[in-house]
Every structure is written in structure tokens, then in C-alpha cells.
Amino acid sequence: MRNVRLILAASVASLVMTTAPAMAQRGSDGDLKLLFWQAVSTLNPYLSGGTKEGYSSSIVLEPLAGFDEKGNIIPKLVESIPTIENGGVSADMTSITWKLAKGIKWSDGTPVTPKDVIFTWKYCTAPGGGCAQAAKFEGVKNVEAVGDDSVKVTFTGPKPYPYSAFVGYQSPVIQEAQFKDCLGPKAPECTAANFGPIGTGPFKVKEFKPNDVVTFVANENYRDAAKPAFASITLKGGGDALSAARAVLETGEYDYAWNMQVEPEVLATMEAAGKGKIITSFGSQVERIDLNHYAVDPSLGDKRSTKEAGPHPALSDPAVRKALSMAIDREVIVEAGYGLSGKPTCNIVPGPDAYVSTKNDSWCLKQDIEGANKLLDDAGWKKGSDGIRAKGGVKLNFLYQTSTNSVRQGTQALVKDMWSQIGVGVELRNIAASVFFGGDPASPDTYQKFFADVQMYTNNFDGTDPEAYLAGWRCDKIPSPKTGWQGENMPRYCNEAYDALSKKLSQTAKMDERVKIVKELNDMLTDDMAQIPLVYRGQPSAFANTLTGIKMTAWDSELWNVADWARKK
Template sequence: METKENRPKVQRSSILLALAVFLASLLLTACGAPSSAPETGGETAGPSQVIVIIPEEPASLNQYHAVAAIVRQVADAVSAPLAVPNENGEFIPVLAAELPTVENGGVSPDYLTVTWKLRPGLRWSDGEPLTSDDIKFTWEAVSHPESGNVLALGFEKIASIETPDELTAVITYKELNQAYLQQFMYGILPRHATGAPAEMLQWAWNRNPVSAGPYVVTQWNSGESIVMERNPYYYLEGQPYIDRVIFTIVPDPGAQIAMMAKGEAHVHLWPGETKEVYDAQVAGRAALQEVPGQWNMTLFFNLSRPFDGDPGPEPPHPILGDLRVRQAIAHAIDYDLIVTAVNPGTFPTATPFAYGWYKCDQERKYPYDPERAKALLEEAGWVEGPDGIRVAQGARYAEDGTRLRVQLNGYTNFQPLVKLEEALVEMFRAVGIEATIQNDDFSIIFGSYEDGAPRQVGNFDILVYDTSLPIEPQAAIENTYLSTAIPTAENPAGNNASRWVNPRADELIRAASATVDLEARRAAYCELSELIATELPRLNLYLFTEGYGASNRLSGYKVNMWGSLSWDIQNWKLE
């Protein structure tokens, strides 16, 4: 699972400051570039530069530490995986010479052995050879219990990796891994330029990576910008075409639009407007490029008591532990109003399995019906108080007199989310539920268990954010819905933040993991979807389109619902 995945509370002072950053960057030697490197040619005369607006600064460029999608939006420019999904949802080789399959002998008939072949002559940005040992090291590092890895990629299923030569990595699995093609899609790590796996969270590499991707970081101005220059050893000759890319951190939506309208930036991540509105705002200098997306706006209910020092599923949440309250909340939401007036341009969905080969046609179990919501709350022992907000009187888990108050926790600097939360507050109040809003920086809401992030330690009522599933979803599903995936000190990377425990869900997930039959797996996922829609550990609301604002001077890009903004940055051209 990923989260959208925007936000430091730092304001840019002026465009003059951005110009100063640029001029200063011209005087600095590239941090990741060697002193002697081969020449590579661009397609523009003189240095070319693209300004990319991002709403928040990534904490790191190590994608294995990233729940927040802002990291991937930037880090893909300096990352090089073995293979990635293209805009059509088809995996294509990057560092790999070809995709391993049963037909070409790269995958054994039982799917327990996968052989990857690297392209010959690959080098890191410091000029050192990139070899199969780096593939092995990536597994060793990411699978280390103290690495800080938060991604569910199935590395624990690997029994061994052998490297018979510098171009060949033979991976033996302990069990079936349907996601072998996406195993290394978040990048290969250089053994010689990182550090000990147990110290991965502290690697200097995380913010200044020796790269095999199109670019290398040359300057990181905290709260302002990340400057990147072309990787002189990139494997595609003559690419990338743009000499310099500056990811400029601009939290304020109005300032973002102004920069695009004045032609001061070329790419705008997550504009938060419909295409019609956005194209008018940027005055013909740019346009919103979008495709149907995978970001699924969701309410995550905490089924366990918060702030009790116990991250486990018991005791129940005093309010949300009662299914009838969760059903009432679902009935209180006007879903049509949300997708037509609150967040227009979005598409309603009632399931996390809303796209891809595993798509389920899930009906909404608890449609908009405020009168039914009120009746359920009365039945659950929540009676209307003098100010219209309900209080407990015979409720299952709450003491009598407890006010029916919940907090919505989201992330900052994303206007569609704020608009949604404000609408939910009014809808909830109409049935007697008081809701407050607390939005935090991405680094807080999506922080680690060790950092005490509310989502991981269970100190929240209702989380509000958009999440997604990859093309091959099994590992993410296991880490999100299995009852063994609840985050604890022993399992800090678990993603079952709702603390949902359902034995039938566990059975379905394990059945899907034991076969390569897509129809059988889809059937299991769709039954799981039915359980989720019925028991409401989470409530799916709508899908965003995927895209970004792009200057009319920029070409060569392809919007990819399965990738990031920078997934194909090596192909960008500036006129």
C-alpha cells in the first residue's frame, strides 16, 4: 500500500529566492558525480532546466522507507529498478536485459526460482560497476529487521540469491511469490556506497544517493528545493534530455498556480483542481494531463481503544468498536454530493479493489440514508443531547455520558482532502456526531512505529487519506488486511492500522497467495471486498484521476497510473 500520496509548513519567500538557488547550484560540484565522466549529449543547446513543483519535501529518497508517495514522485528520478510497469500496465525491463518468464527459462515451472540478467556495462553515477551483487545486497539490506523497510514486497519469501557472474542473479523462493516482477521496482541499492543494513535508516545515501537512475542529486536546500543533474553514466545513451531538474517545494496552492501561469515552472504535481478549472487558471501556458487513477480516498476506522499504550486489537474503541456506529457513519455520508460538488472529477467506489485485473464490482452496503444513521445510533445507545450531539446511554463500550465525538486525521496542504473533511463534519453533525479535524505533516501521519506515528501505534479515531494497490497486490493485501499485520513493536512495518481481525479474511488472503490462477485470486479478493464493505474496518469513497500540470513547452512524458510523475523523466524534452 502507498499513500499520497504533500506538505511542509515552510513558505517560499519569492521567486528571487528560487533564482538564487539556481545560480548557486551552478557553482557547486555535483555531490554524486565523479570528477571524470564520459560525455553525454542532450537535445538542447546549452544547459536545459525544468522546474517541478512539489507540495512537500520528501524526508528521504530511499523508497524502501517511504509510505508517503511524495518520496516516489521525486526518488524515481534517481532510482533504477530491474523492471517497472509502463503506462499500459505492462512490465518493461530497465536495468534487466529482459523480463524473466517460464518461456525464456528465467522462471522455473514451479515459480520458486527466478533468474534475472542485467544489461552489460551498467555503472553507478560514481563510475563503479553495477553488478548482480548489488541485487543481492538490496535483498540483504531491505530484509534486515532493523532496516526500517515499510514496503510489502515479499523479500521475506526469498530463501537465497546466488550470483554466478556479475550479470546474473538467481533468486530461490521459500514460497510462491506472484509479485516477482515488481520485487525490485523501487530500486537497486549499491553495496559500495550505502552502509550496513542495520543502519539503513541513518545512511547518508538516503538523501544523497549514488544513482543508477537518470539524475543525481547535486544540492538539497531543506524546505526549498532539490536540485538534480544528469547522471553521466546513465545506461540510455544521450538521455536524459534535460540537463537539470529542480524539484521546488511550494506548499501553497495559490502560489503553485501562479508559478505555472507565469511560466516560472514546467510541471505541477497534484494540482487539486478539475481540468477545466486548472487549464483556465494557468492561462494557456500549461494544461492538466490526466488519466483514470489508482488513488482511493478512504476512511480508516480504528477498531481498538486509542491512547491506552496497547497497539493491539483489544480493548475495542469506545465509539468505533461498535459496528452499528460505523454503519451509521457510512449512512451519514452523501456520496453523490462528494463526487459532484465537494471533489468534482472524482469517481465513486466502494472497494479497495477498484481497478486492474483484480477489479471487483462492489455495491455500497450502507448508502446515504441519514434517518437510518440516526436509528442505528439510537439502537447502539447514543441518544441526542441538548445541543444535537449524541451522548452514550447504554452504549456497548463507552461510559454513560460520553460525548459522540471523533477526530478526523488527514495530511496537510491538499485542498481536496480538506474540502472532504469539512463536508464530512457537516454530514456527521446532521446525525448527531461531532467531528473535529486534525491534519498533520506527512512525516507525522505516515511516520514509523518507532517514531510513535499515530497510524502505527493506534492513537487515532478515523484516518482520512488516499491509498492504492499495485499491479500485483498480494504482498500489499497481506500487509494491510491479515490479522497478523497489525503494527506492533514486534511487527513495526505492519499496515493493518484499523486493527481488524477476521479469520475468514485471513483464509481468503492465504488462499490467494497459494496460486497463480488470476481468476481464483480475483474471486478471493472480491469475497474479501465483500467482508470489508460489510464490517467496515475502512470505508472507500472515491478515486482520483492521476496526472499533473505540464507546461506547453514540455513533451515526451506519459502519465502512468502505476508509476510516479518522474517514472519516465529521462524522456522529457523542453522546447
């Protein structure tokens, strides 16, 4: 039990958020201009796994608890963080009880109640709903009210790390009154609610134009009468990372731009203009190449990229998957596109440090063209007159897709050249980020549908514990038509041994054992080539020099404390 207490104590080491200096009055600093070059397609994070949707919705929607800039868990809608010591976590670790803070209201003036929290769980777990954040509720048996102000979450078994459901920007509480008719398959149809959720955050939605502009205004019912300092937020979407960086760092048209995936030397030149700065925070973000384990030939029709299509004719061969990884020079990719904001990695869990595995570094971090060629030769993939390998009538020709961005297109070109050296042909494709990450079940171009052989993007987990994140590679998390193409398991990886080990992690209390299992799960994904990790990415964003109160984090939404942002006087 002592080990469990140490884990919980470490997670709640700091419960008080440091804030900016007291503000004169709410709304005194005018309009805050934000720029997301990946435009926002919905303000419901349960219908999209995209970071842009999660960050933008965090301006309005809040979880019971979140994480600060150091990764410490902090109260949001509750009085304090439940622990074993204060009785909030049961001694047998099978439940956690959250007590709502007094006076918390929705932006429409109605009180937040345990019913809203209970409904949120039902919303994400409703059959046919395809909740994009289902892993957050993994192992939750029941959510019930305890009196008028508390919510008890009961787990299917002991849950040594109980801070998953309703914790972090990916798992906010939504209002039952607004979403009550949006359960299951009806969820995507509730356009008004998905585009204008009623929340508890410092701002509320005024107008939303999908894939274009979101206008927020200060929430008059926000719990701190002096906040936010800004009267409104204009969040503009679209363009590209380069123009977004310029708009903050050179022209000063915007106050903040998210995700500055721009060549490092270009950013350095822009910063010299003196209008803004790049702030980078390392957390758990990994740029990776997914390898589709299912067949994707267009002739398969509705079965394409589903289990019914059968295994991928080439990528189902472990030798092919490993050779693709061996052929990549990660150092070159980092140098060309990331500079000091990137590090080569072969892990899908790159941090915190305690969880970082070194098992595959010896063969994976160093490019080995000769070894990759030998591996394919030995597996019977022979080069034809066109230089492309083939076996049994199947050629190693792959469609490689990603979102539109200069760094990503640069990486695509580098990888294509590297793969050509081992007899692999590549067709490159890039898709507008607003579409690629949008989650529209009607679109053929989303990363959830994955109508390609390989695809590249990044994501991460909030907080410092990867349990829920690693659950995303379980067999039941594979997107499909039955789930509205939602689900975290984009590569369609399915391994019963992995599923069992993931469930064991959720029941393991001792820290040293948890670390061991996390590393084993990470190594299993790399050994099996569920995907190819490339770069451990910092999160670089651009901030105007006129802003104060910024506390950059990679453990939660970068807008986690936007209520404290203000204009320098």
C-alpha cells in the same frame, strides 16, 4: 499451466518503451523545474510509504523492472522480463531469475552486481528495520546470485505473479556499498545515504534540504549517452496544491507540479491561461478514511495506537463503523472536490476493471442517514442532550486528521456535517503533508503513528496486480514501535481469515480464481470497515506546454520516463 502463461504473457505484453525523439546531447535543455506541494522528507522509499518520497527517489533509484503508461511491465536494469516461456520463471513457479543488463553502473561509476540486489532484500527484511515496502518481499524465501550477472529469487511456494520484489518504483535496488551499515534499527540513522542515495537513474542527487528543495544533476554514468536532455532538476517542496497549479498553468515558473488536488473549476480557469495543461490518469488510487481499531487516548502514553492499548472503545463496534460509512454522500464529495477526476467508490481496489467488485455498491454508494441512525439506535448508542451519542460512558466524539489541502479540508467539513446528522461529534485537524506522510519515527503527527480516531489520505499500488498491495492489511503489517512505526496497515486491521486468504492469493495461478480472491479480500475490508473508501481518484498533474516526451501513468511513478522528457525546440 496454460492459464499461468496467459497471466504472465499479459503482464509482459509490451517490453519496449517508446521514447521521445533523439536528443542532440545530454544536458542540452538546462534545468527542469518540478514542484511537489507535499515536500519530500527522505529519498529512501524504504523508510516512507509516502508517494512523494517514492516519486522523488525514482529520479535516482530504479528497480529491475517497472511499468509503462499502459501498465505493461518493462525492463529497467535487466535485459528482458523473465517468463515461463523464456525460462526465467521456473515451471513450478517457485522462482524467478533476472539477468542484469550489460554495462549498468551506479552514478559513482561502479558496476551494479547481483550483490546489490541481494543486499536490497536483506535491507528491507532485516529485523527491527520497519521497512515501509515489506509487502513487496512477501513470500520471498531467498535471493541469490547465479553467475556474475543474474539473480534468482526463490519463493516459499508457487508464486503465480512473481513481479513484486524489485519491480516498480516502490521496490528499487539500492547500493550495498552505500547502505551496508544501515541494516535494521540503524536504517533511519543513515542520514547521508537516505538523503543522497547513489542510483542508476538518469539523475543523481546534488543537494537535499529536507522538506524544502532537492537538486539533481544529470548522471554522467547513465546507460544512454544521449539522455537525459535536462542538465539538472530542481524539485521544490512546500506550499499548497493551488499555488503549485498556478506556478505551472498561469505563471509558467515551473514545468511540472504533482498531485493537483484542487477544485476542478479552479483548474479549468487556470488552464485557460495557455501555459500548461492538466493530464489525468486513472490507476488504483483511492481516497479513504481509516478507522483506528486501537485505542488512542493520550493517557495511554507509549501504548497509544498499539495493540497493547486494546481495542478502540467506539470504533471496535461494527455498527459504529458501518453507520459512519452509510452517512457519507460520496457523490457530493466527488462533485465538490474532484469533478471528472473522481468517482464514488466503496472499494479499496478500484481497478483494473477485472478486479472491481460491486458487492457493496447497493448499500454503500448511496447515503442513508435514516438507516445509519437506526443502526446506532439498535446498537444502544443513544443521543445525549448535546446531540452526541454515547454508550457505557463512551461518546462518539472523534478526532479526524488529514494532510493540509483545500480539497481535503473541504471533504473534512462535508463529512463532519454528515456525521453530525447521526449524532457523531468531530474535531478536525490538518497536518502539513511533509510531516503527515514523512515517516519520521520521532514525530507524533505521521499517518503511520495514527494518533487520532480517523484519518484521511490516498495511496495506491504500482503495476496492475493488487496481490502485494492487499498483503498490506495483514496483521504483521501494523505499524508499531517495534517496526519504527513503519508498515502498510495504518488502520490496525487484523483478521486471521483475511491473512489466510491473502496467502492463498499468492499461491493461486488461474486468472479467474485470482480475480475471485481479490474481490473477496476487497469485500472483506469493506464489510469489516477496515477503512471507508470514498473516491476513486485519477492522478491529475500539471505539465508545461513546453515539455515533450511526457507519458503520464498511474501504474508507476509519474516520473518513470523523466529521462525522455525534453524541451520543445
